[in-house]
Amino acid sequence: MLNVPQFPHGHVSLYSRIRDELRHGIVSGRYLPHDRMPSESQLMQQYSxxxxxxxxxxxxxxxxxxxxxxxxxxxxxxxxKPFQELGRLQGFAEAMATQGHETYNHVVSIATLAASDVVATRLQLAPAEPVCELRRVRYLNREPVSLDVTYVHSRIGTLLAREDLASRDIFxxxxxxxxxxxxxxxxxxxxVLADAATAAxxxxxxxxxxxxxxxxxHTHDGQPLDFEYLYCRADNFQYRLRIARG
Amino acid sequence: MLNVPQFPHGHVSLYSRIRDELRHGIVSGRYLPHDRMPSESQLMQQYSxxxxxxxxxxxxxxxxxxxxxxxxxxxxxxxxKPFQELGRLQGFAEAMATQGHETYNHVVSIATLAASDVVATRLQLAPAEPVCELRRVRYLNREPVSLDVTYVHSRIGTLLAREDLASRDIFxxxxxxxxxxxxxxxxxxxxVLADAATAAxxxxxxxxxxxxxxxxxHTHDGQPLDFEYLYCRADNFQYRLRIARG
DNA sequence: GGACACAACCTGTTATGACAGGTCATTACC
DNA sequence: GGTAATGACCTGTCATAACAGGTTGTGTCC
Known part of the structure; x- marks a missing residue:
């Protein structure tokens, strides 16, 4: 018996199609945590x-x-727990998409206001200089995982205001x-402990x-670009990183 | 032609032996970064x-x-990996001493017990294999900052039991x-929230x-060595790190 | 000399077949 | 009733074989 033709044009390998379908079944909830997946023999028959x-x-x-x-x-x-690599500087959606999770950002507010002392110091601005404050709730697989409060220079803020902040990473x-x-x-x-507003x-x-x-x-040339507080739920999400001796 | 007998007693699978030998060749420097490894056919012949x-x-x-x-x-x-630039793998006392702080470890308990599932998995041990559990409270400038629960192979544990764990880093x-x-x-x-014992x-x-x-x-050749939970007070201490795009 | 065809390798993917050894429910025996 | 044996199922491991398609050096032809 001869082997299967090798996907000549657009379509991908058999195993990757099966893998993607099974993964969708997991992230969509058709297979629940601790459910047994179909056995290898069952999958052999099901997909021939x-x-x-x-x-x-x-x-x-x-x-x-x-x-x-x-x-x-x-x-x-x-x-x-889904996790985000701290060892690479990447955005939330960018990190999650590589792991087959669904992400969505709810923009709670976006406003220009005078920088607080802490924010002005971090971003190296004059006190009370206008900054853009962006509040977003991050959803992972339809569950909220973090409240991100982002401060950027008002110049950057006006750029971001025109963008699709719901599905794309700022970075x-x-x-x-x-x-x-x-x-x-x-x-x-x-x-910290959740206050009422954050908890809600x-x-x-x-x-x-x-x-x-x-x-x-910071930007590549060392200028501070973006200052954030991330308030992360600790029960459904983990930050991970790897460090080396040196 | 018939298949190979399945490792009846102590020894492991063929592929894991080959994998370990190749890995040793890499971490020992016999294969340098960007070197080409032997091809699959060469390895087939070499290992039969x-x-x-x-x-x-x-x-x-x-x-x-x-x-x-x-x-x-x-x-x-x-x-x-790029994360080698990120941080340094160092112990607590080692890190603090370089910043002029006074540290002290209070050894709460040291015991040998059966590994839990999580611990066995992390340390790649058989379930319920004996491990050494070490509980210490770390003091910084006479204030407690963390409770460290350390699990190491019982073999390492017997070594550590003879050492001065109060002032020296395990690492x-x-x-x-x-x-x-x-x-x-x-x-x-x-x-997490502090339970009564940890809070005390x-x-x-x-x-x-x-x-x-x-x-x-992990050790330099990739073997898991030490698994720890650090429960850190969040009011008098912060973990800081710097990460780079990569 | 340069372009092109070709062979030699290499990894990617897939099929078929086989045995080892663990899990678990059923059945038979005491 | 309790225990032990049995068998159905399941994953782990490994062998052989084949074709697709990318990379690279070589040799031929113009």
């Missing part, structure tokens, strides 16, 4: 492919930590559309533990 | 195994980002006294927001 093909699809999903396997039992949907907009090269970011991390936006109880990340992002 | 076995070994290394593959050309050793002990070279660490960060140790109110850091430290 060999076991190698099925295993490659499941292996990819296992690598993404969407499922885990138990020898002798089967594959199960895992519920790992990507600045980099791709406006050619602003990003450099490094300084972070400080602590934990994040759909948690007032007084719930909230991870607060202060982030000051 | 099938292509599937070789590909599984190379696939694992690619997953670890030690190599990358180029269709039509071969597998190449990756350049060391420094392992590196200087036992010649264990440290590699990278993976961190996950979230926030950290001298905060029960229910205070606590920054929790999960840290898995």
């Amino acid at each position: 492919v060999s076991r190698i093909t099925v295993r490659q699809a499941l292996g990819d999903l296992e690598k993404e930590q969407l499922i885990f396997k138990v020898p002798g039992k089967g594959s199960y949907v895992s519920r790992p 990507l907009i600045l980099e791709n559309d406006y050619g602003i090269a990003l450099g490094h970011a300084d972070l400080a991390i602590d934990a 936006l994040l759909q948690v109880d007032t007084g719930a533990p909230i991870l607060r990340i202060e982030r000051l992002t | 195994v099938s292509r599937i076995t070789v590909r599984q070994a190379l696939g694992d290394l690619e997953k670890e980002q030690l190599i990358f593959k180029v269709p039509g050309k071969g597998s190449y050793v990756s350049r060391p 420094l002990i392992l590196e200087n006294d036992y010649g264990i070279a440290l590699g990278h660490a993976d961190l996950a960060i979230d926030a 140790l950290l001298q905060v109110d029960t229910g205070a927001p606590i920054l929790r850091i999960e840290r898995l430290t």
